[in-house]
Amino acid sequence: xxxIRVEFDAKAALRTIGEIGRSxxxxxxxxxxxxxxxxxxxxxRAKHQFTSRTGVLERSITYYLEKGALVGVVSxxxxxxxGVFVHEPTGIYGPKKERYQIRPKRKQALRWAxxxxxxxARLVNHPGSPADRFLYEAADRSRERIRQIFARHIQKAVxxxxxx
Numbered sequence: 769x770x771x772i773r774v775e776f777d778a779k780a781a782l783r784t785i786g787e788i789g790r791s792x793x794x795x796x797x798x799x800x801x802x803x804x805x806x807x808x809x810x811x812x813r814a815k816h817q818f819t820s821r822t823g824v825l826e827r828s829i830t831y832y833l834e835k836g837a838l839v840g841v842v843s844x845x846x847x848x849x850x851g852v853f854v855h856e857p858t859g860i861y862g863p864k865k866e867r868y869q870i871r872p873k874r875k876q877a878l879r880w881a882x883x884x885x886x887x888x889a890r891l892v893n894h895p896g897s898p899a900d901r902f903l904y905e906a907a908d909r910s911r912e913r914i915r916q917i918f919a920r921h922i923q924k925a926v927x928x929x930x931x932x
Contacts (some may be wrong), residue, residue, distance in 0.1 A: 784922055788929040796925035800918040801840035803848045805831035807913060808842045811906035818900045824848050829903070842903060855903060859896010870931060 772782045785793045820826060828848035833840050844851035847925050859867055870892050877888045907914075 780922075784926065785900065788925050792925050792929060793922070796921040797838050797918070798833065798922040801833055801838060802831075803917050803921070804910070804914045805833075805842050807842040807910050808903070808906045812842070812902045813911055815899055815909070816902035816904075818884070820853050823855060825851050834931045842907070844903070853897070854900055856901075857896065857899040859894060861896050867895050870894050 781793065781797075783794075784796075786909050809829050809831050818825065818828075825844070825848045828845040828851055829842065830845045831840060831842045844855065858863070870878065871890070877890055878892060879886060879888050881887070
């Protein structure tokens with residue numbers, strides 16, 4: 769499961785609500801969430817360890833705000849259903865620490881190219897792949913900038929309310 773959380777300073781939020789009101793504080797937080805999610809999305813798209821061949825996985829990194837809550841979510845969309853297997857470890861690198869079998873679904877054999885030759889097999893024991901936790905790493909790299917984004921949006925709302 770991939771979760772990226774943003775925590776708030778509750779005391780500062782309550783002070784801000786007292787100064788400018790609940791709806792203006794919520795709007796400032798919503799704007800901060802949108803900008804922060806865009807930042808994490810662009811960081812994750814730009815800096816990862818996997819080899820991109822088509823760009824589908826990068827483009828599938830999306831974000832949204834949950835309805836009725838001040839929660840921003842950055843995730844991998846269904847456009848790249850294999851994204852979770854790139855992000856989280858599998859096989860010997862995963863929680864079970866063992867290889868797994870791959871069998872053909874519709875044909876009689878698997879086929880792949882290696883060493884300039886075509887190879888065929890009815891079954892392979894795949895070792896799995898290590899994790900490339902690009903979403904978590906992007907959020908970690910962006911932590912200080914996210915704090916600055918929220919501070920800027922809250923300060924802007926306070927200044928607007930005070931007429932400055």
